[in-house]
Amino acid sequence: VTLVAGLDIGGTKTLAVAADASGAIVATTRAPTRAGDAATVAAHATETVSQLADAAGISVSDLAAIGVGLPGMVDVVTGQVRHAVNLGIDGRPVDLGRHVREAAGVPTLVVNDVDAAAVGALRLLGTGDDLAYLSIGTGVAAGLVLDGHLRRGGRGAAGEIGHVVVDPAGPTCPCGQRGCLEALVSGPAIARRWAVPAGEPLTAHLVGAASAGDPKAVALLREIAGHLASAVALLALTVDPDVVVLGGGVAEAGEPLADAVRAVLAERAAASSMLADLDLPARLVVLPSGAAAGAIGAALLARSDAAEPAGSAAR
Ligand SMILES: [Zn+2]
DSSP, X not given: OOOEEEEEEOSSEEEEEEEOTTSOEEEEEEEXXXXXXXXXXXXXXXXXXXXXXXXXXXXXXXXXXXXXXXXXXXXXXXTEEEXXXXXXXXXXXXXXXXXXXXXXXXXXXXXXXXXXXXXXXXXXHTOOSOEEEEEESXXXXXXXXXXXXXXXXXXXXXXXXXXXBSOTTSOBOTTSOBSBHHHHHSHHHXXXXXXXXXXXXXXXXXXXXXXXXXXXXXXXXXXXXXXXXXXXXXXXXXXXXXXXXXXXXXXXXXXHHXXXXXXXXXXXXXXXXXXXXXXHHHHXXXXXXXXXXXXXXXXXXXXXXXXXXXXXXXX
């Protein structure tokens, strides 16, 4: 059995899986992310691969391919990464793909983490070959798999809807604009308005307080759900995917959050037969808590890229 490795390197945690040819996971490792500069991230990725190989009971060189997903701008052809701010990588391109490939001696594909999670979500949900994956975490962005093809876009910016301005009078965003979706519904944006006891999950705590009737929580949840409903409608009206999947740290709150978004979508549909025809509440799903969509997607993309490097079907 030839295994592929899939890494999901987040700002704080790294999850890695080894998957067989059917996409089934045979080993998993979790570790804190070591970041700070390009060399540290590259060493961290290489070390993660060797820990994963140990866990799977194989040598690194036995792997058929390695997929590395991370939050940044990625050139999938060269394996160069830029603007992975949470990992300490700035605008200067870092040869992450080449570094890991040379250290491991295995074909390596570097991918954007949200793109990887979109591909992984498709596999986990088994709903077909068409979805938009809306990641709501430290950042906000969508990954698009359309008719089985991952849509990266001409400039790699397909799905970067976190920087659509939804409230021009809203808070400033690190991107330079005001009132971006990300500045309103990301984990850090919610944390600035809703304090939780140390160790408590942010959105689950907010949802719990809202269902217990706390008026401040009810109002904030309603506002967040309204912005997320707009994002779902934006995706549906732009590319009309079969399903829109909520994922990322904020969506760990699960069905209660999805229900709040569905309620807003249903209200808007009641006022618009055009929207009602789109049946958006029924097309919204939330990724199960703890699902390794990013790591699985990175593994799947790496396997298809190793099999067919130029213009592979999964691109
Ligand atoms: Zn922005």
